[in-house]
Amino acid sequence: MIYLDNSATTQPYPEVVKSYSQVATQFFANPSSLHGLGGTVEKLYRESKKQMAQLLQVDAHELIMTASGTESNNMALKSVAWTFRNRGKHIITTQIEHPSVLNTMAFLEKNGFEVTYLPVDKQGQVAVADVEKHLRPDTILVSIMHVNNEIGSIQPIQAIGDLLADYDHVLFHVDAVQSLTKVPLAIKAMKIDLLSASAHKFHGVRGAGILYKNKYLRLEPLLHGGGQEEGFRSGTENVAAVVAMAKALRMEMARMQTEVSQLAALKNDFILWLQTIEAVTVYSSTIGAPHICCFSIKGQKGEVVVHALEAEGIYISTTSACSSKSATIDGTLIAMKVPNQAAKGAVRFSFNFDITAAKMAQVKTAVTKVIKNLSEVVN
Numbered sequence: 001m002i003y004l005d006n007s008a009t010t011q012p013y014p015e016v017v018k019s020y021s022q023v024a025t026q027f028f029a030n031p032s033s034l035h036g037l038g039g040t041v042e043k044l045y046r047e048s049k050k051q052m053a054q055l056l057q058v059d060a061h062e063l064i065m066t067a068s069g070t071e072s073n074n075m076a077l078k079s080v081a082w083t084f085r086n087r088g089k090h091i092i093t094t095q096i097e098h099p100s101v102l103n104t105m106a107f108l109e110k111n112g113f114e115v116t117y118l119p120v121d122k123q124g125q126v127a128v129a130d131v132e133k134h135l136r137p138d139t140i141l142v143s144i145m146h147v148n149n150e151i152g153s154i155q156p157i158q159a160i161g162d163l164l165a166d167y168d169h170v171l172f173h174v175d176a177v178q179s180l181t182k183v184p185l186a187i188k189a190m191k192i193d194l195l196s197a198s199a200h201k202f203h204g205v206r207g208a209g210i211l212y213k214n215k216y217l218r219l220e221p222l223l224h225g226g227g228q229e230e231g232f233r234s235g236t237e238n239v240a241a242v243v244a245m246a247k248a249l250r251m252e253m254a255r256m257q258t259e260v261s262q263l264a265a266l267k268n269d270f271i272l273w274l275q276t277i278e279a280v281t282v283y284s285s286t287i288g289a290p291h292i293c294c295f296s297i298k299g300q301k302g303e304v305v306v307h308a309l310e311a312e313g314i315y316i317s318t319t320s321a322c323s324s325k326s327a328t329i330d331g332t333l334i335a336m337k338v339p340n341q342a343a344k345g346a347v348r349f350s351f352n353f354d355i356t357a358a359k360m361a362q363v364k365t366a367v368t369k370v371i372k373n374l375s376e377v378v379n
Contacts, residue, residue, distance in 0.1 A: 078104065090138045
């Protein structure tokens with residue numbers, strides 16, 4: 001089996017699972033409890049947050065632990081909207097955001113907010129000039145993903161952050177779920193106010209996410225209760241999952257330092273190889289994220305290709321796994337002006353640092369076989 005659906009979820013590292021199991025079974029006390037075990041658990045929890053903060057080069061008090069990237073996105077957008085609604089009700093985002101952002105925007109529109117959805121070019125990138133063009137006195141937030149989850153396009157976050165630095169009334173939120181540990185990310189230098197990430201995208205366990213919130217930013221929380229997470233997200237902390245997330249983040253960021261160039265080279269070689277096949281249209285770029293490749297095979301539906309490759313031991317998805325079982329067409333490709341029929345046939349290969357040249361040779365053989373077999377069925 002060659003698993004190439006890492007943008008949907010990753011396999012937790014054995015060391016991560018071990019950390020989770022140890023904490024869940026031995027350090028299970030509530031960190032808010034006054035007894036000794038509770039104090040030990042609280043110390044373990046704070047140390048894990050401190051380690052992640054150091055890796056991200058932020059203050060530990062700026063990290064809010066959540067249950068997922070979806071929760072982090074919802075919390076960031078809704079909290080900003082609720083807190084600053086009297087200052088303005090205009091928000092800017094793009095047409096290619098993750099459903100957890102787009103559906104939240106739709107919810108906000110139903111509740112009196114106005115949202116501008118910026119277009120992207122044929123490479124799936126937003127123009128900084130478009131962001132500037134649509135800024136208004138009543139704009140309170142710009143929310144733009146770092147790496148697109150469907151084609152891997154990288155947005156000009158640094159340039160947008162520099163632009164928004166001159167607009168004190170506008171906050172900047174970045175969905176970094178697909179970029180953290182794969183693409184260089186400097187939260188402070190990029191002038192990001194809020195940032196979302198998810199543990200299971202970098203070999204942590206599910207049920208843990210991160211919301212970075214600038215310590216100078218005061219927002220109304222969505223959850224009220226015991227005042228955990230700096231008072232921003234009440235609820236008993238999922239200590240085991242957070243400890244495991246810290247372990248996974250350390251391991252993946254270390255691998256990124258030494259292995260990301262090899263990962264990018266293998267992905268780019270795959271793209272260049274695909275471009276030599278007449279029946280294939282490639283939507284990802286060699287200058288995009290190092291781990292995502294999206295393409296379609298002429299005349300074939302994405303789900304057919306997924307199952308055909310599964311029969312060859314290759315596991316991929318039809319673009320975003322969050323909506324792959326529904327009848328929706330890939331929103332990113334439609335925004336890129338890709339014809340509907342071609343968009344319906346799009347599939348996504350998403351790699352991790354364990355991919356090798358030998359495995360990619362097997363993948364190419366399988367793809368070649370599938371294209372041949374499917375073309376024979378069509379003919």
